[in-house]
Amino acid sequence: MATELKMPALSPTMEEGTLAKWLKSEGDKIEIGDIIAEIETDKATMEFEAVDEGTLAKILVDEGTEGVAVGAVIAMMADEGEDVGDVEAPSASAAESSDEKDDVEGEGKDVGQEPSEAEVTETAEKPTRSPASDPAIPEGTNMVSTSVREALRDAMAEEMRRDERVFVMGEEVAEYQGAYKVTQGLLDEFGAKRVVDTPITEYGFAGLGTGAAMGGLRPIVEFMTFNFAMQAIDHIINSAAKTNYMSGGQMRCPIVFRGPNGAAARVGAQHSQNYGPWYASVPGLIVIAPYDAADAKGLMKAAIRSEDPVVFLENELVYGRSFDVPELDDYVLPIGKARIVREGSDVTIVSYSIAVGLALEAAEELAGQGIDAEVIDLRTLRPLDKETVLESLKKTNRMVVAEEGWPTCSIASEIVAICMEDGFDHLDAPVTRVNNADVPLPYAANLEAMALIDTASIIKAAKKVCYIEE
Amino acid sequence: MAKKPAAKTKTPDAGNLAAIDDPDFALKSLQEEFEKNKTFDASEEQMLHFYEQMLLIRRFEERAGQLYGLGLIGGFCHLYIGQEAVAIGLQSALDNDRDSVITGYRDHGHMLAYGIDPNVIMSELTGRQAGISKGKGGSMHMFSTEHKFYGGHGIVGAQVPLGAGLAFAHKYNEDGGLTLAYFGDGAANQGQVYEAFNMAALWNLPICFVVEDNQYAMGTATKRSSAETRFYRRGTSFRIPGMEVDGMNVLEVRQAAEVAFKHIREGNGPVLMECNTYRYRGHSMSDPAKYRTREEVQDQKEHHDPIERIKKTLIEKGKSEDALKDIDKGIRTRVSEAADFAENSPEPEAAELYTDVLVEEY
Ligand SMILES: Cc1ncc(C[n+]2csc(CCOP(=O)(O)OP(=O)(O)O)c2C)c(N)n1
Ligand SMILES: [Mg+2]
Numbered sequence: 077m078a079t080e081l082k083m084p085a086l087s088p089t090m091e092e093g094t095l096a097k098w099l100k101s102e103g104d105k106i107e108i109g110d111i112i113a114e115i116e117t118d119k120a121t122m123e124f125e126a127v128d129e130g131t132l133a134k135i136l137v138d139e140g141t142e143g144v145a146v147g148a149v150i151a152m153m154a155d156e157g158e159d160v161g162d163v164e165a166p167s168a169s170a171a172e173s174s175d176e177k178d179d180v181e182g183e184g185k186d187v188g189q190e191p192s193e194a195e196v197t198e199t200a201e202k203p204t205r206s207p208a209s210d211p212a213i214p215e216g217t218n219m220v221s222t223s224v225r226e227a228l229r230d231a232m233a234e235e236m237r238r239d240e241r242v243f244v245m246g247e248e249v250a251e252y253q254g255a256y257k258v259t260q261g262l263l264d265e266f267g268a269k270r271v272v273d274t275p276i277t278e279y280g281f282a283g284l285g286t287g288a289a290m291g292g293l294r295p296i297v298e299f300m301t302f303n304f305a306m307q308a309i310d311h312i313i314n315s316a317a318k319t320n321y322m323s324g325g326q327m328r329c330p331i332v333f334r335g336p337n338g339a340a341a342r343v344g345a346q347h348s349q350n351y352g353p354w355y356a357s358v359p360g361l362i363v364i365a366p367y368d369a370a371d372a373k374g375l376m377k378a379a380i381r382s383e384d385p386v387v388f389l390e391n392e393l394v395y396g397r398s399f400d401v402p403e404l405d406d407y408v409l410p411i412g413k414a415r416i417v418r419e420g421s422d423v424t425i426v427s428y429s430i431a432v433g434l435a436l437e438a439a440e441e442l443a444g445q446g447i448d449a450e451v452i453d454l455r456t457l458r459p460l461d462k463e464t465v466l467e468s469l470k471k472t473n474r475m476v477v478a479e480e481g482w483p484t485c486s487i488a489s490e491i492v493a494i495c496m497e498d499g500f501d502h503l504d505a506p507v508t509r510v511n512n513a514d515v516p517l518p519y520a521a522n523l524e525a526m527a528l529i530d531t532a533s534i535i536k537a538a539k540k541v542c543y544i545e546e
Numbered sequence: 547m548a549k550k551p552a553a554k555t556k557t558p559d560a561g562n563l564a565a566i567d568d569p570d571f572a573l574k575s576l577q578e579e580f581e582k583n584k585t586f587d588a589s590e591e592q593m594l595h596f597y598e599q600m601l602l603i604r605r606f607e608e609r610a611g612q613l614y615g616l617g618l619i620g621g622f623c624h625l626y627i628g629q630e631a632v633a634i635g636l637q638s639a640l641d642n643d644r645d646s647v648i649t650g651y652r653d654h655g656h657m658l659a660y661g662i663d664p665n666v667i668m669s670e671l672t673g674r675q676a677g678i679s680k681g682k683g684g685s686m687h688m689f690s691t692e693h694k695f696y697g698g699h700g701i702v703g704a705q706v707p708l709g710a711g712l713a714f715a716h717k718y719n720e721d722g723g724l725t726l727a728y729f730g731d732g733a734a735n736q737g738q739v740y741e742a743f744n745m746a747a748l749w750n751l752p753i754c755f756v757v758e759d760n761q762y763a764m765g766t767a768t769k770r771s772s773a774e775t776r777f778y779r780r781g782t783s784f785r786i787p788g789m790e791v792d793g794m795n796v797l798e799v800r801q802a803a804e805v806a807f808k809h810i811r812e813g814n815g816p817v818l819m820e821c822n823t824y825r826y827r828g829h830s831m832s833d834p835a836k837y838r839t840r841e842e843v844q845d846q847k848e849h850h851d852p853i854e855r856i857k858k859t860l861i862e863k864g865k866s867e868d869a870l871k872d873i874d875k876g877i878r879t880r881v882s883e884a885a886d887f888a889e890n891s892p893e894p895e896a897a898e899l900y901t902d903v904l905v906e907e908y
Contacts, residue, residue: 291711
């Protein structure tokens with residue numbers, strides 16, 4: 077049987093091209109790899125290589141012909157032992173024409189390629205989830221006042237004792253005991269193999285940590301603050317978050333990226349930013365941002381045990397605050413579960429991280445004014461506990477979101493969207509965002525105070541959604 | 547884990563001289579060792595195997611190029627044609643029970659070098675359920691954790707610190723393995739590469755960094771992008787010994803691997819190897835082909851082709867031309883089967899859209 081040689085495409089968007097030159101003539105013997113012809117478009121040139129051997133029997137398209145459709149038969153090749161004279165041209169051209177598509181330069185990607193024609197029988201649906209509840213704390217459990225800083229350190233130390241694969245790396249985490257002393261004492265207990273001081277090379281060590289997770293370890297990568305993780309965000313998102321998906325579930329990346337996030341005090345615009353919304357927008361990541369010490373401990377332990385990459389956002393201003401932490405051997409909290417930190421019936425204040433403290437203060441003051449506010453601490457930003465938010469909305473019908481961070485494309489925006497889509501019938505007032513001012517954080521004390529979220533603005537918003545005049 | 551900084555004990559006037567006289571500072575030692583004998587003493591059987599493996603990559607990639615032309619493969623598709631000797635020479639020297647490999651997006655050849663079924667590789671290229679990543683990774687994102695092949699990375703240079711992390715894990719676990727981390731001449735200019743060099747040397751990690759210098763990063767010739775184009779020298783400031791290797795000669799690459807891997811396995815830390823090679827095809831599928839002359843490409847194909855070279859050696863050793871041709875026939879049949887399989891396999895189930903985003907449920 078003779079073989080048809082068809083006009084090749086240089087990219088799936090190519091519709092037609094010029095047959096610039098024949099490098100073989102009728103009757104020539106052809107070996108695999110021989111260049112038979114040259115094809116051109118206005119953007120690129122390609123050599124047409126033989127993939128079969130035989131004899132060039134008939135040339136059907138002359139050289140210099142423009143507008144040759146992709147897939148058109150341009151020549152016939154006789155197979156070994158076949159008589160060249162017996163080869164006939166096919167009756168009709170196999171090429172089909174379709175609409176013009178833009179071909180773009182670059183790496184050669186198929187912009188404008190038609191979607192696959194394969195039938196998709198079922199539509200894909202994102203599975204719904206319902207997170208586990210916090211474990212019950214046995215009656216009579218001793219509660220110990222612990223700072224968030226200590227709680228985080230204890231969580232890491234407990235997990236390092238439990239699992240040899242867990243190690244901590246970052247700038248100043250070992251000998252210096254941590255820039256904010258969160259890793260205090262870890263070097264003494266676990267040694268330099270497992271508490272590793274790195275050079276100032278965020279991109280490099282975030283990548284190295286991610287690789288170590290791929291290689292079976294359980295790294296905890298500390299960023300001195302999350303502002304510096306911008307150097308490394310490529311590895312967090314492109315290397316850590318997407319690998320499991322791209323490998324069809326083969327290659328896991330159980331890593332924790334942790335460090336202080338959000339505004340500190342008077343450190344200016346480049347050191348004051350909440351990255352919660354950035355990371356929370358990325359499928360493949362877990363994003364945790366606790367407020368109190370017990371949650372910090374229980375969630376840090378869960379984060380280290382998770383098979384998935386976790387971004388764990390702490391807050392420098394909260395490190396020194398102390399809270400009760402249950403004295404239990406193994407206090408692990410469920411990831412993805414919000415917590416009602418104050419029950420109320422008139423209005424819901426949704427919050428996370430440092431703003432939870434402000435929300436609680438606001439709720440106290442509102443109580444004095446006869447308004448009973450419920451306060452929700454999201455704790456995990458991805459996956460977000462919609463259920464708890466919507467249940468509370470059902471009860472109070474009014475909602476305010478308090479977030480230390482910019483308003484645009486924020487977690488607050490996300491909560492508003494959730495309420496619009498799934499809680500519309502329960503709304504008695506528009507959900508209102510209370511955020512920082514939409515400016516880089518100024519250094520001047522007065523301007524900084526004006527830019528940051530505060531209790532007064534939360535109270536004001538809560539009253540507004542309750543239609544109460546100030 | 548980190549070496550004690552020598553500087554602390556240094557007297558001021560010991561200064562720079564100390565570094566020069568430092569007997570550990572053996573940056574050229576591996577190259578010198580390699581220069582003594584550059585050709586791996588392969589048995590005929592081994593040579594035949596190299597030939598087969600390189601030819602499999604070549605035919606597979608040719609076929610992939612065709613399938614791309616037919617619209618069965620989309621997006622980016624970076625072919626390895628011309629560079630076969632690098633992956634085969636190096637990976638044939640690995641201990642696959644322990645060692646790990648990581649590379650960039652030009653990854654089909656490295657997968658085939660493991661003997662991974664061409665069907666599952668080709669099906670990944672066509673985006674089918676049977677693909678090694680269930681069709682969710684594509685040409686640039688192939689992985690086989692079973693073989694300790696860690697991909698398949700699309701961001702230029704990212705695989706270098708990731709590779710250092712794999713090496714960190716080998717050392718941490720004391721499993722005796724080493725990591726082979728490949729990257730391109732273009733990638734060699736990324737800052738994170740040097741961050742990784744520094745940490746790898748500082749912590750004595752078991753890793754062989756390999757620059758696959760195919761002379762171009764897309765349309766940019768190395769001399770237009772790199773102040774130092776002899777990439778093996780770039781480890782100098784991190785005290786990483788360098789090696790310069792003809793990447794078009796599989797026996798030379800293999801010999802270089804012997805020298806480098808021995809050094810690494812003996813606990814001496816990283817090695818930087820530059821393999822000089824050439825890609826015959828465009829960077830990805832559509833390529834303006836204006837940045838180099840046809841004569842240049844033709845010269846490489848005619849005078850430096852790695853497969854022709856080993857073929858010649860085999861014929862000199864008495865293998866018949868016909869026998870080699872039969873091998874080629876067999877490979878072509880195998881690749882055709884893979885192409886048919888990849889074309890006819892079903893696309894992933896719609897439900898796969900939401901699988902593998904996370905491992906656990908929350
Ligand atoms: C960080 C980043 N920048 C740019 C690109 C686009 N890009 C993809 S491949 C490439 C050239 C890389 O050349 P080289 O490292 O020599 O590898 P080769 O393709 O020759 O194997 C570029 C610029 C990218 N993928 N990632
Ligand atoms: Mg290159």
